[in-house]
Amino acid sequence: NDNAPEIEVTSFSSSITEDSIPGTTVALISVNDLDSGLNGKVICSISEDVPFALSPSSQDKMYSLVTKASLDREKMSKYDISVVARDAGQPARSTEKTINVLISDVNDNSPEFLSSPYTFYVTEGNNAGAPIFSVKAFDRDDNENAKISYHIVRYGKDDNKLSSFLSINSENGQISALKSFDFETVKSFQFQVVATDGGSPPLSSNVTVKVFILDQNDNAPVILYPVSSNGSAEGVEEIPRNLKAGDLVTKVRAFDADIGYNGWLLFLLQLVSDHSLFTLDRYTGQIRTLRSFTETDEAEHRLLILVKDNGNVSLSATATVTVKLVEPKEAFAASDTKSAAKVDEEDNVTFYLIVTLGSVSLLFVISIIVLIAMQCSKSTEYTSKYLQDANYDGTLCHSIQYRSGDKRYMLVGPRMSIGSTVVPGSHANTLVLPDRRHTSGEVRHNRFVPLGFSELLLF
Numbered sequence: 001n002d003n004a005p006e007i008e009v010t011s012f013s014s015s016i017t018e019d020s021i022p023g024t025t026v027a028l029i030s031v032n033d034l035d036s037g038l039n040g041k042v043i044c045s046i047s048e049d050v051p052f053a054l055s056p057s058s059q060d061k062m063y064s065l066v067t068k069a070s071l072d073r074e075k076m077s078k079y080d081i082s083v084v085a086r087d088a089g090q091p092a093r094s095t096e097k098t099i100n101v102l103i104s105d106v107n108d109n110s111p112e113f114l115s116s117p118y119t120f121y122v123t124e125g126n127n128a129g130a131p132i133f134s135v136k137a138f139d140r141d142d143n144e145n146a147k148i149s150y151h152i153v154r155y156g157k158d159d160n161k162l163s164s165f166l167s168i169n170s171e172n173g174q175i176s177a178l179k180s181f182d183f184e185t186v187k188s189f190q191f192q193v194v195a196t197d198g199g200s201p202p203l204s205s206n207v208t209v210k211v212f213i214l215d216q217n218d219n220a221p222v223i224l225y226p227v228s229s230n231g232s233a234e235g236v237e238e239i240p241r242n243l244k245a246g247d248l249v250t251k252v253r254a255f256d257a258d259i260g261y262n263g264w265l266l267f268l269l270q271l272v273s274d275h276s277l278f279t280l281d282r283y284t285g286q287i288r289t290l291r292s293f294t295e296t297d298e299a300e301h302r303l304l305i306l307v308k309d310n311g312n313v314s315l316s317a318t319a320t321v322t323v324k325l326v327e328p329k330e331a332f333a334a335s336d337t338k339s340a341a342k343v344d345e346e347d348n349v350t351f352y353l354i355v356t357l358g359s360v361s362l363l364f365v366i367s368i369i370v371l372i373a374m375q376c377s378k379s380t381e382y383t384s385k386y387l388q389d390a391n392y393d394g395t396l397c398h399s400i401q402y403r404s405g406d407k408r409y410m411l412v413g414p415r416m417s418i419g420s421t422v423v424p425g426s427h428a429n430t431l432v433l434p435d436r437r438h439t440s441g442e443v444r445h446n447r448f449v450p451l452g453f454s455e456l457l458l459f
Contacts, residue, residue: 001039001089006032007097015102018073026052026101027065031085039089046083052101054083065099073103074140105142107199113137117190117208124183124213134174135207137195147198152191153206163191175209183215184257217311219257221265223319226252233319240328241293249278252285252319254307261310270318271304278303278323287321299325 011028033040044054044063051069056062065081079101086094113135120133139146150173154163165179173193189211196204226235237250256263269280277297279290287303301323308316 001035001087001091001093003034003039004093005042005085005087005095007044007083007085007095008032009097009099012099014100015104016067016071017104017106018071019106019108020067020071022067022069024067025064026067027099028057029054029063029065029083031061031063033087035087035089039087041088042085043088044083044085046081050079050081052079052081071103073105073142074109077103077105077142079103105145107141107145107197107201107203109140109145110203110205111137111139111148111195111197112205113195113207115207117210118193119210119212121212121214122177122181124181124216125218126177126180128178128180129176131174131176134172135168135193135195135209136173137205137207139197141197141199145197145199148195149198150193150195152193162186162189166191168193181213183213183259184219186213188212215259215262217258217262217309217313217315219262220315221254221256221307221309221317223307223317224253224255225250226319226321233317234322235319236322236324238324238326241325242328243289243293245289245291247289249287249289249323250321251287252280252305252307252321254285254317254319256309258309258311264310266308266310268306268308269303270306271302273298273301273303277301280305287323293325297325301325 008030009027010030013026016024016026029044031042031044033042042061046052046054046065051067051071053066053068055064055066057064065083081099081101082096083099084094084096086092114137118133118135122132126132135150137148137150139148149170150168151170152163152166152168152175166175166177168175173195175193190208191211192206192208194204194206196202223233226233235250239249243249252267254265254267256265265285267280267282267285269278272278274297277290277293278287278301280287280303285305285307303321303323305319305321306316307319308314
């Protein structure tokens with residue numbers, strides 16, 4: 001046994017795809033030993049920690065290197081397979097040969113974003129067209145399969161209308177705003193970005209981007225009272241001289257469109273003709289008296305009020321309040337004049353309400369009267385037909401009540417003389433009346449006021 005085995009790779013594919021099924025042939029290997037007998041018998045083997053195996057061929061001393069498990073390029077992209085050929089001589093001789101197998105990529109991985117969702121904070125007043133933030137995705141595939149392009153999803157809905165003012169660099173995912181954001185208009189919005197790889201067919205994934213606009217102090221205070229004009233405000237307050245210390249004179253009202261500290265307002269009394277008369281609450285803007293007024297106090301006082309916010313760079317506005325001292329009666333008259341407009345408005349509303357309710361009530365009463373008249377008219381026609389006598393000549397009539405047995409009768413007919421008689425058994429124009437007061441068989445004769453048939457019907 002003086003010859004070592006020889007290994008020859010007769011057919012070899014240096015690269016196979018990662019989606020190759022188990023049993024795929026990678027290479028054909030032939031071995032040979034110049035010795036004879038046991039010294040020339042060769043056995044081939046490879047290590048067991050690789051997803052490959054040697055399969056003996058039908059031909060003597062031929063082997064196939066095949067896959068024995070699924071491959072994943074993202075876990076292992078290259079294998080160095082050691083093939084060992086050993087003879088059966090004593091002592092045995094062996095030969096080793098290394099086969100390098102590359103695993104080629106297939107597009108089996110979608111792009112993945114570094115964060116999901118993305119959350120960004122942008123200060124209002126950003127420069128239009130400047131980048132504000134960026135998104136990033138990666139793909140575990142290789143080459144073109146890992147080349148990613150980005151685009152923003154635009155649905156055209158109202159809740160996503162701000163996305164039309166955004167642009168994204170398709171290569172690096174950098175997002176720019178085409179307009180400046182205003183916190184007072186919109187405080188937050190969100191949109192979606194899609195990342196697509198260059199594989200065939202391409203794979204993609206999307207991510208939600210949430211954007212919160214941060215407020216900055218870009219709004220100065222606005223004074224509501226006194227009435228504002230060109231950034232300043234002036235107002236006149238007439239107050240009675242009999243106010244006591246601590247009484248409310250007036251209140252400066254203002255607001256700031258910013259929020260937080262940027263919208264927190266402070267009221268400062270910058271200038272006043274008499275510091276001993278008035279005080280200003282720095283948080284509420286209320287002006288109150290410090291003491292009672294005396295006869296020596298001026299009749300008119302001017303107060304300059306500064307209203308400022310608490311931003312890093314504070315913005316402010318000023319208001320001038322003129323306080324006039326008047327006698328109590330004059331102050332009440334002025335107060336009544338101011339409230340008269342409000343009372344008139346309330347009276348107008350009350351008047352219209354009364355007119356409306358009266359109209360509805362009148363229509364209701366008229367409807368009830370019409371319904372009653374119609375009902376009575378129908379009843380008259382029905383009863384008149386029932387009592388009409390062919391012998392009635394339209395003259396006034398008398399009625400005679402009489403009793404027969406247990407029944408009481410009323411005879412109605414033309415005017416009769418005193419000597420007229422009632423024909424027994426006649427029932428023309430006769431009403432049967434229940435007798436509640438008399439039980440005897442006496443006949444009562446009553447003379448009634450002459451009535452027509454319509455009056456009789458009502459009776």
